[in-house]
Amino acid sequence: MGRIVQKYGGSxxxxxxxxxxxxxxxxxTRQLGHDVVVVISxxxxxxxxxxxxxxxxxxxxxxxxxxxxxxxxxxxxxxLLAMAIADxxxxxxxxTGSQAGIITTGTHGNARxxxxxxxxxxxxxxxxxxxxxxxxxxxxxxxKDVTTLGRGASDTTAVALAASLGADHCEIYTDVDGVFTxxxxxxxxxxxxxxxxxxxxxxxxxxxxxxxxxxxxEYARREHVKVHVRSSFTDKDGTWVExxxxxxxxxxxxxxxxxxxRSEAKITIVGVxxxxxxxxxIFEAVAAADINIDMIVQNVSAVETHRTDISFTLPKTDGAxxxxxxxxxxxxxxxxxxxxxxxxxxxxxxGVGMRSHPGVTARFFxxxxxxxxxxxxxxxxEIRISVVVDTDDxxxxxxxxxxxxxxxxxxxxxxxxxxxx
Amino acid sequence: MGRIVQKYGGSxxxxxxxxxxxxxxxxxTRQLGHDVVVVISxxxxxxxxxxxxxxxxxxxxxxxxxxxxxxxxxxxxxxLLAMAIADxxxxxxxxTGSQAGIITTGTHGNARxxxxxxxxxxxxxxxxxxxxxxxxxxxxxxxKDVTTLGRGASDTTAVALAASLGADHCEIYTDVDGVFTxxxxxxxxxxxxxxxxxxxxxxxxxxxxxxxxxxxxEYARREHVKVHVRSSFTDKDGTWVExxxxxxxxxxxxxxxxxxxRSEAKITIVGVxxxxxxxxxIFEAVAAADINIDMIVQNVSAVETHRTDISFTLPKTDGAxxxxxxxxxxxxxxxxxxxxxxxxxxxxxxGVGMRSHPGVTARFFxxxxxxxxxxxxxxxxEIRISVVVDTDDxxxxxxxxxxxxxxxxxxxxxxxxxxxx
Numbered sequence: 001m002g003r004i005v006q007k008y009g010g011s012x013x014x015x016x017x018x019x020x021x022x023x024x025x026x027x028x029t030r031q032l033g034h035d036v037v038v039v040i041s042x043x044x045x046x047x048x049x050x051x052x053x054x055x056x057x058x059x060x061x062x063x064x065x066x067x068x069x070x071x072x073x074x075x076x077x078x079x080l081l082a083m084a085i086a087d088x089x090x091x092x093x094x095x096t097g098s099q100a101g102i103i104t105t106g107t108h109g110n111a112r113x114x115x116x117x118x119x120x121x122x123x124x125x126x127x128x129x130x131x132x133x134x135x136x137x138x139x140x141x142x143x144k145d146v147t148t149l150g151r152g153a154s155d156t157t158a159v160a161l162a163a164s165l166g167a168d169h170c171e172i173y174t175d176v177d178g179v180f181t182x183x184x185x186x187x188x189x190x191x192x193x194x195x196x197x198x199x200x201x202x203x204x205x206x207x208x209x210x211x212x213x214x215x216x217x218e219y220a221r222r223e224h225v226k227v228h229v230r231s232s233f234t235d236k237d238g239t240w241v242e243x244x245x246x247x248x249x250x251x252x253x254x255x256x257x258x259x260x261x262r263s264e265a266k267i268t269i270v271g272v273x274x275x276x277x278x279x280x281x282i283f284e285a286v287a288a289a290d291i292n293i294d295m296i297v298q299n300v301s302a303v304e305t306h307r308t309d310i311s312f313t314l315p316k317t318d319g320a321x322x323x324x325x326x327x328x329x330x331x332x333x334x335x336x337x338x339x340x341x342x343x344x345x346x347x348x349x350x351g352v353g354m355r356s357h358p359g360v361t362a363r364f365f366x367x368x369x370x371x372x373x374x375x376x377x378x379x380x381x382e383i384r385i386s387v388v389v390d391t392d393d394x395x396x397x398x399x400x401x402x403x404x405x406x407x408x409x410x411x412x413x414x415x416x417x418x419x420x421x
Numbered sequence: 422m423g424r425i426v427q428k429y430g431g432s433x434x435x436x437x438x439x440x441x442x443x444x445x446x447x448x449x450t451r452q453l454g455h456d457v458v459v460v461i462s463x464x465x466x467x468x469x470x471x472x473x474x475x476x477x478x479x480x481x482x483x484x485x486x487x488x489x490x491x492x493x494x495x496x497x498x499x500x501l502l503a504m505a506i507a508d509x510x511x512x513x514x515x516x517t518g519s520q521a522g523i524i525t526t527g528t529h530g531n532a533r534x535x536x537x538x539x540x541x542x543x544x545x546x547x548x549x550x551x552x553x554x555x556x557x558x559x560x561x562x563x564x565k566d567v568t569t570l571g572r573g574a575s576d577t578t579a580v581a582l583a584a585s586l587g588a589d590h591c592e593i594y595t596d597v598d599g600v601f602t603x604x605x606x607x608x609x610x611x612x613x614x615x616x617x618x619x620x621x622x623x624x625x626x627x628x629x630x631x632x633x634x635x636x637x638x639e640y641a642r643r644e645h646v647k648v649h650v651r652s653s654f655t656d657k658d659g660t661w662v663e664x665x666x667x668x669x670x671x672x673x674x675x676x677x678x679x680x681x682x683r684s685e686a687k688i689t690i691v692g693v694x695x696x697x698x699x700x701x702x703i704f705e706a707v708a709a710a711d712i713n714i715d716m717i718v719q720n721v722s723a724v725e726t727h728r729t730d731i732s733f734t735l736p737k738t739d740g741a742x743x744x745x746x747x748x749x750x751x752x753x754x755x756x757x758x759x760x761x762x763x764x765x766x767x768x769x770x771x772g773v774g775m776r777s778h779p780g781v782t783a784r785f786f787x788x789x790x791x792x793x794x795x796x797x798x799x800x801x802x803e804i805r806i807s808v809v810v811d812t813d814d815x816x817x818x819x820x821x822x823x824x825x826x827x828x829x830x831x832x833x834x835x836x837x838x839x840x841x842x
Binding site: 053066084087 | 483507
């Protein structure tokens with residue numbers, strides 16, 4: 001019998017009823033003879049509600065105290081889930097991140113896991129208990145203060161535990177049947193991808209596929225943890241993310257999927273003097289503001305000679321900060337203007353297949369042209385081509401690409417309510 | 422400058438506004454130059470709400486998991502209070518019971534404090550921080566599991582911390598101006614007691630004065646912690662509970678106060694064979710059911726010869742359990758019947774003054790007779806006389822005794838909204 005780590009999101013434990021339903025699924029897994037460790041998120045909107053409360057008390061709550069407050073959410077859902085399991089006759093034990101041995105950096109609000117000491121988990125498993133771990137949280141190695149791991153963190157907690165516990169695999173439960181060739185909400189004919197490599201999944205996540213968070217996939221690849229992404233509403237097989245050479249199959253699709261992302265904005269710095277080191281200075285300034293840049297393009301300025309225009313994309317949420325940081329450099333660097341556009345979307349085709357198939361770019365751009373979508377920016381990696389288009393063109397672009405690369409399925413995909421994260 | 426421990430109850434932090442108000446008071450104390458450690462209860466009805474949620478998930482939640490769930494309440498209020506203080510410009514740091522070094526027994530739901538290792542508190546105080554400790558909780562010495570301390574526990578946490586930190590005194594904030602000669606809700610002319618000894622306070626608490634919990638007073642007496650019971654709504658001095666010989670003052674009132682308690686019920690075992698050891702067997706049975714008995718009276722049976730009737734009082738909540746335990750003994754012991762009466766109330770006059778004044782009993786009973794109150798049971802200690810009367814007679818009895826012992830004040834006492842506990 002194996003050892004399995006399961007992760008359930010907030011919408012799977014939104015109320016007493018859904019907690020009982022999740023408990024049933026966990027009990028069923030245990031009764032197959034597996035060791036079961038469950039990572040759980042906070043109930044439904046708990047985290048948002050707590051955040052609202054914090055902001056009522058203080059417009060800028062200290063991060064340490066915010067972590068102390070927010071981690072109460074997973075602590076409650078973990079205890080309630082353990083009760084529900086006990087009510088179904090099996091022994092369960094809830095553990096906070098700290099009790100579970102999730103050792104992190106001291107960066108409150110966005111800590112990183114640096115070690116896992118799962119002594120209490122393994123002891124409980126040896127006694128035959130089911131272990132419920134509060135996700136999203138850990139304890140700082142130096143200060144012993146409670147920390148949170150930032151966005152998508154419960155998935156990362158689950159994968160990290162699976163690695164340190166030598167689990168057979170890690171099941172991430174969500175509200176769709178797995179990873180799809182495109183967002184089924186946009187492309188009804190999207191197909192479930194039964195099996196996908198870490199590399200492809202990483203590109204998909206980086207390009208906006210919300211189903212798995214980037215950090216979680218990175219961790220899984222590094223530690224070789226098999227991840228099974230599946231729906232908590234069915235028993236169907238989902239998507240297996242694992243070590244695998246996609247090229248190895250016959251009639252393998254050239255690309256694995258089409259991802260899109262509307263969370264970014266575009267900043268264009270107009271008329272940058274064409275002098276060595278100017279670009280570096282600009283991106284140093286942006287990096288100094290702790291902003292992650294995605295795509296960058298540089299062109300000879302359309303308007304001025306001996307000058308270039310530099311455009312880059314970044315999270316919308318960082319737009320204001322970036323512009324402020326750049327304005328301070330305007331006189332020093334002597335560029336003429338800063339343009340900001342947050343009505344953009346990124347559409348990407350991803351797949352190792354394109355390595356061996358020339359003309360992928362051509363086919364992608366033709367498909368976009370045929371539905372009248374104008375391309376604003378282009379960036380490529382070995383297994384990905386991304387374009388920035390007008391936010392209103394995103395859906396059309398995704399659908400066109402999905403069809404152009406022969407990904408459309410016969411029947412439509414099922415989409416469940418809720419978000420599952 | 423001194424070191425002060427303050428405790429605020431759930432109604433003092435019921436919402437964002439009241440949290441800010443409490444923060445102001447704490448900041449003011451800190452700005453006087455004192456080290457400040459605050460023990461906080463869960464916000465308003467949080468604990469009840471969490472309990473309801475637990476019961477929806479499982480009719481009999483495992484105590485360990487219940488403690489894990491309920492302790493989230495104080496964790497949240499502690500973090501929010503720390504944020505509110507930070508928002509007013511001072512540094513504050515919230516600690517869970519475990520982080521604060523509250524080491525307890527492993528009895529979930531009713532753990533006892535067995536040690537306090539306040540290293541993290543003192544370190545924070547040395548840095549000039551205000552420390553906010555989540556009340557009502559600790560960590561089990563053996564299992565390292567989270568525990569709760571049972572009723573009135575936040576007060577006990579505060580007094581225990583005051584003792585281990587060598588605080589000048591412990592301030593317990595509530596919704597009345599202090600300890601009164603009687604419940605001002607029943608006797609509007611009740612007086613605030615400016616100063617009271619541990620012994621008298623213990624008897625008052627044991628007789629139903631809700632303002633301080635018995636365990637807290639016991640702890641304060643054992644560790645000689647000065648306790649200042651006061652209102653969180655004013656700056657007025659409240660009641661000082663401390664080492665003090667009440668007899669030492671001139672014109673000292675014979676009794677300090679009149680307490681009442683409607684939480685008990687009376688069980689009468691009719692026709693117990695008048696044989697050595699019968700009573701012992703009965704109370705062994707009750708004790709085995711883990712029930713605390715208060716008053717006991719035994720009389721020769723009114724109805725049967727060579728038999729006695731035994732009556733005792735116990736918490737209403739334990740009535741059913743006790744009767745079940747006794748029914749099992751009926752044939753074995755051969756008593757004829759069990760009578761149960763939960764429409765009773767206990768009225769007690771308390772004060773060291775009665776040591777030196779004969780005739781207190783007479784004056785008490787006369788006062789009750791004059792207002793037509795019938796006495797069902799009597800029990801006395803060196804500084805207390807308690808009677809059990811019909812629940813409907815309690816208010817009249819309290820008022821009559823209060824007047825008879827000259828405790829009535831000229832002006833009426835102020836009663837604030839809320840419960841403060």
